[in-house]
Each structure stands twice: as C-alpha cells, then as structure tokens.
C-alpha cells in the first residue's frame with residue numbers, strides 16, 4: 099500500500115487572524131505534519147506532526163517524535179513507527195511504518 103492511497107494532506111498552522119491564549123499572533127507555518135486515513139481501514143484519520151517540518155521551522159509541538167525525510171507523499175519516510183494506542187478499549191491499535199512513500203504493517 100502507498101501513502102498516496104490514504105488521502106494524505108499537508109497541514110499548516112497559524113497565520114492571519116490566529117493568536118495564542120495571550121493574544122500574540124501566531125506566524126503562518128506550512129507543512130508541519132500530515133493527516134492520512136488509517137491503513138487498517140478503520141476510517142479514522144491518523145495525524146503525524148513532524149519533528150522537522152518541511153518549512154524549516156521548529157516542531158509545532160515539542161512532544162513531536164516523528165523524524166521526516168523526503169518532502170513529497172511519494173518519498174516520505176517517518177521514523178519511528180506509528181502506533182495507534184488503544185485507550186479504554188477504543189482505537190484500532192494499528193502499528194506500521196511509512197517508508198519512502200510506502201505503508202508497511204509492523
């Protein structure tokens with residue numbers, strides 16, 4: 099399976115009219131992470147924020163753990179693997195890899 103089969107999108111953040119809780123404007127960021135449809139077929143989206151966003155800025159969330167290589171959906175590699183944690187019995191528990199644009203189950 100390929101990442102491009104799972105309707106991936108680039109996500110940005112901030113920009114005109116967006117401010118933090120203290121009213122400070124948040125600068126526009128591009129390509130800070132990607133959502134894509136879960137590879138298990140459960141229908142829920144997976145969101146993966148990048149530790150090293152494509153726009154060269156800092157991670158949007160300091161807890162980010164996914165290192166990105168590649169700057170297109172066809173070449174993207176994310177490390178480490180992606181594990182969807184089950185919480186209170188909910189969640190699909192999918193575990194897999196995105197490597198050079200391909201999806202592999204763990």
Ligand SMILES: [Zn+2]
Nearest residue numbers: 136138140190
């Ligand atoms: Zn799933």
